[in-house]
Structure formats: C-alpha cells, structure tokens
Amino acid sequence: xxxxxxxxxxxxxxxxxxxxxxxxxxxxxxxxxxxxxxxxxxxxxxxxxxxxxxxxxxxxxxxxxxxxxxxxxxxxxxxxxxxxxxxxxxxxxxxxxxxxxxxxxxxxxxxxxxxxxxxxxxxxxxxxxxxxxxxxxxxxxxxxxxxxxxxxxxxxxxxxxxxxxxxxxxxxxxxxxxxxxxxxxxxxxxxxxxxxxxxxxxxxxxxxxxxxxxxxxxxxxxxxxxxxxxxxxxxxxxxxxxxxxxxxxxxxxxxxxxxxxxxxxxxxxxxxxxxxxxxxxxxxxxxxxxxxxxxxx
Amino acid sequence: xxxxxxxxxxxxxxxxxxxxxxxxxxxxxxxxxxxxxxxxxxxxxxxxxxxxxxxxxxxxxxxxxxxxxxxxxxxxxxxxxxxxxxxxxxxxxxxxxxxxxxxxxxxxxxxxxxxxxxxxxxxxxxxxxxxxxxxxxxxxxxxxxxxxxxxxxxxxxxxxxxxxxxxxxxxxxxxxxxxxxxxxxxxxxxxxxxxxxxxxxxxxxxxxxxxxxxxxxxxxxxxxxxxxxxxxxxxxxxxxxxxxxxxxxxxxxxxxxxxxxxxxxxxxxxxxxxxxxxxxxxxxxxxxxxxxxxxxx
Numbered sequence: 001x002x003x004x005x006x007x008x009x010x011x012x013x014x015x016x017x018x019x020x021x022x023x024x025x026x027x028x029x030x031x032x033x034x035x036x037x038x039x040x041x042x043x044x045x046x047x048x049x050x051x052x053x054x055x056x057x058x059x060x061x062x063x064x065x066x067x068x069x070x071x072x073x074x075x076x077x078x079x080x081x082x083x084x085x086x087x088x089x090x091x092x093x094x095x096x097x098x099x100x101x102x103x104x105x106x107x108x109x110x111x112x113x114x115x116x117x118x119x120x121x122x123x124x125x126x127x128x129x130x131x132x133x134x135x136x137x138x139x140x141x142x143x144x145x146x147x148x149x150x151x152x153x154x155x156x157x158x159x160x161x162x163x164x165x166x167x168x169x170x171x172x173x174x175x176x177x178x179x180x181x182x183x184x185x186x187x188x189x190x191x192x193x194x195x196x197x198x199x200x201x202x203x204x205x206x207x208x209x210x211x212x213x214x215x216x217x218x219x220x221x222x223x224x225x226x227x228x229x230x231x232x233x234x235x236x237x238x239x240x241x242x243x244x245x246x247x248x249x250x251x252x253x254x255x256x257x258x259x260x261x262x263x264x265x266x267x268x269x270x271x272x273x274x275x276x277x278x279x280x281x282x283x284x285x286x287x288x289x290x291x292x293x294x295x296x297x
Numbered sequence: 298x299x300x301x302x303x304x305x306x307x308x309x310x311x312x313x314x315x316x317x318x319x320x321x322x323x324x325x326x327x328x329x330x331x332x333x334x335x336x337x338x339x340x341x342x343x344x345x346x347x348x349x350x351x352x353x354x355x356x357x358x359x360x361x362x363x364x365x366x367x368x369x370x371x372x373x374x375x376x377x378x379x380x381x382x383x384x385x386x387x388x389x390x391x392x393x394x395x396x397x398x399x400x401x402x403x404x405x406x407x408x409x410x411x412x413x414x415x416x417x418x419x420x421x422x423x424x425x426x427x428x429x430x431x432x433x434x435x436x437x438x439x440x441x442x443x444x445x446x447x448x449x450x451x452x453x454x455x456x457x458x459x460x461x462x463x464x465x466x467x468x469x470x471x472x473x474x475x476x477x478x479x480x481x482x483x484x485x486x487x488x489x490x491x492x493x494x495x496x497x498x499x500x501x502x503x504x505x506x507x508x509x510x511x512x513x514x515x516x517x518x519x520x521x522x523x524x525x526x527x528x529x530x531x532x533x534x535x536x537x538x539x540x541x542x543x544x545x546x547x548x549x550x551x552x553x554x555x556x557x558x559x560x561x562x563x564x565x566x567x568x569x570x571x572x573x574x575x576x577x578x579x580x581x582x583x584x585x586x587x588x589x590x591x592x593x594x
Contacts, residue, residue: 043402043403048375048376048402049375049376049379049402050376051379078345078346079345079346079347079570079571079572080570080571080572081570081571082346082348102572105340105345105346105433106340106433106548106549106551106573107432107548107549108572108573109548109574111574112572112573112574113572115571115572115574116571116572119571119572135404136402136403138435251403251404251406252403252404254403273376273377273378274376274377274378274412274413274416275376275377275399275405275409275410275412275413275416276403276405276409277406277408277409277412
C-alpha cells in the first residue's frame, strides 16, 4: 500500500447525490493505468461533505472495482467518536488502510491531536496514514508530535504537505524527519508540484491528486524520478507547471480536477457538492486549454 | 429573539454520550436568570462534534426546558445538503431561530458562501442569524457579502466576531455596517470582551458565552451599558478581564467554560467531546481562582 504512486480521485455528485457511474468511470482510468494504490475520499474526494452512509457506500464501490489495487479511505471527522465509527465502516467495507486527518474546529492542542491518534490507533486493525495538511484541517504538527504519533500501533505512513525547495533543502528536511521516526514509517508527499523534488529527496511514495484523473502523466513523472534522471524529473514537473498554476489560482486542486473530469466526459457539468461551485465558464475554458496543451485529454 | 442577552451554554458529555442531566442543570441557570434567548449548539455548544441525531435531541431538550424563552440552534455543517437536513430537524424540534455558519474545508469563495445562504434562506421557515467567526469556520465575509446576504429572505441577524476599539472606532464600524444593511437586520456582538464597547456602539444584542454559565454577571454588564453609564460598563468589562484573559490563553472560551461548569458542580470532570481535552489540573486551579475572585461561584 505505501509505495509508488497513490492516486486520489474526486467523488463526483449529481442532482441525486453521489454519481456512482461517474465515480466508476474515474476508477476505471486508475485501474487501467495500474496505479499502486487508490486514495478514496481524501480531501480531493470531498470526504468532508458526505454523510457516514455515503462514505460507506463509496468505500464499498471503490473496493469492489479496484481490481486488486489496495484502497485507502479517509476517516476524518471533528469528533473522535465519529472517526471510530468511520474506521469501523471502512474496515468492514474492505479498506486496506485508513487516512486520518486531525480536523480542527476550535484549534487543537498538540496533546489533543496526539490523543486522537492514540485513541484511533488502539482501536483499528488496518494501517493508518497520518494526514498532515494545515490548509484544510487547520492543525499544525510539530516534529516532536510526529515522533510521538509514530510510536503508536498501526501508524504506517505520514502524508506530508510539501518540502522546501531546492533539492538540497528538501533532502535535509527528509533526513531530519527520518532521524526522528521509526524505520518502518513511510513518508508520502502530497502537493503535486513538490512531488519530483520530494521523491528525489527520499520520500517513499506520492499521494497524488493529478494521478486521480491523469494517471499516465503522473506515472511519467514518477518514473522519471525513479529512473534517477533528476533532469528528466525536473522537466516533467516543469511541463506540468500550467496545471500547478491552476491549482494555486483556484485555492487548491479540487475545483480544477472537477472541471477537468467534466471536460473529459466522466461527470455531469455540476459534480461538486454544495456549497462548492464549479469554475466559471471562463476559468473552465482555461482548464480546457491547459489540459489540451499538456496532452491530458 | 434578536434583542437583549442571548446565552450560549456548553453541551456537556459524559462517558455515555450527551450528559442530558448536566445540560438541564445548565439550562436551569439560564431560565432562572431570565436571559432573553438561548443559543444552543453554538460553537461553545460543540455543535461540530455531534451527530445529526444528537443535535436533534439537544434541540428538543432545550425547547422543552426553555420555559418560554426562544431557542436558537446552529445548523452548521460543511455540506449544504446536511445544513438543510439540520434546519428541518431544528424547525420540527421547535427552534425559534437558526444560526448558520459558513463552515469551510477547502476555503470557500464569496460566491460559494452567498450560495449557501441563498439555498438555505429559501428553504427554511424560521429567521436565520448569519454566524461570522473566521477563527472557527475559516470563512471571511466582506462587507459587500454581508449586504448581499442581508437581502435574502429570512435573514434576521448577523453575529459579528468583534469590533475595533476604542469606542469611536467601534461606533464608526457599526455605523458603516448599518449603512449597508436593511433596517430590519439585528447586529449581535460575539466575543464577550468586546460586548460593552459593541453595545455602546449600537449593536442590538449580545450573543454571550459567559452568559451561558454566569448569566447574572453578563446581565450586570448588559444593564450597565443599557443604563447608559459608559463608565459603569467599562468597569464591568474591566472587572471580568481575568476571565477574558483565560479565554485568550486557552484558544477560545470552550475549554474554560467546560472547566468552570465542572467546578460549579454541573458536569462530570470530563465533559468535552474527544479529541478535545479538559484543562490540566494547574489550569483548572487557575479557573477556580478566577471565578472565586470574581464572585462567579
């Protein structure tokens, strides 16, 4: 589960709720491309907007159509009690791993964040990936907190939100993290534009949003890194810069990926859960232009 | 509903879930003090940590024991669909008004925030209070957005997160807001330490956390302002400064009010939903010292 390229698809909706057929079309792209794992109901998979019942259904669908590829599922919620219920649901539905953010409403102390991971880690029977993304969860992890959480049972991976650039700074950062964490912990990079640098700097895997719709482009980048051609990896990242620029422009990747999924014909014109809105016509036209120029259509 | 002193109690839990007896003890303090309205399941009421079923049950309990005092209930959730379900529940349970935050996960555009209020305002049959609190919801309202939302049906009040000080700056701010909003909109101040200044500057009511446990102290402050003795109002605010200092120290009022509710004998020693934690023994002792010195016990 915790190596290679992990693809995070969106979860499309339509007027009736979850658009299951559209979701299966998106999954098909990923199983055909043989990504190494699926990250379902991540931030990009809109977990925060769905009910417990919807999340269970999406997990069941993903596992049933994953063609043997391991599925990781977010169990994030404000309340520890709800997280534990979601973990039980995910395990019963066949998830291979659990993605756990520390979602803050009032701001959590480091002790409260540790307590969340402690309580969940001792209750589950699947490996946990610690989801560190202050932009969405509003929780900051210190390195000391990483180290404490890493000693808990079932903690297998950290999904980190980026690395400093250029490469030597990233290498220093990853080395410093490794020093504080047990050897079995797998470090995964999130934030697609940092992926090449982070993988070259020693991250074990890539938790990728763009792979959730464009798995071949993501594989090309991943393989350029693993082929140990840093020139080629940098060129791949540079090539995709217009896509990263769209992510930055639209406050994250979600609205851009939803627009792209519709442009590729996989979803309805409105496929994001309210109150999220689809991009304007002008912005959608820009997404069309970028993915066409990048050969992603 | 939208005048005077609106008291926001905590919603205590115990090992079994909602601690209904403790909640009723807290309510009794407020009905005995004859506060003007109750704000149930606000941020301080931990709405974000409870399930839909728990929120319905708390609303029913509050309405049944409010002794005729109007009850406002938060219907906040990430998803508009869930907000609409919660609104329907709250209305059926007898809530007099609905408190609606724009809870952001990925960050909401101004258009998305407007869309949320639009969709809910057109679906409900009770007045809505717009909850503006960037610290918990991570949504920023512009004045232009206030003005647009205020034109929607059922929008009755804005709960604003503070005012600039000193008084002339606050007066200028409230006057500027009034100019942009229809005359029927009631402005309520949140953030207890700003209450005296904001009420003197022309706010219509006080949405008060400290009134949720110490209604007589809050009434004394409110009445000092309404008696138009700005000296006396300033003295009341200054008197309570050690309490405001605790709110600032502990990242908001919730953990302090939970500690105080236990110290007053109304709740179990652990009365906050996980992953929230009760204050340490040393911090709890400080809360005890402050409320004793202020005569709040």
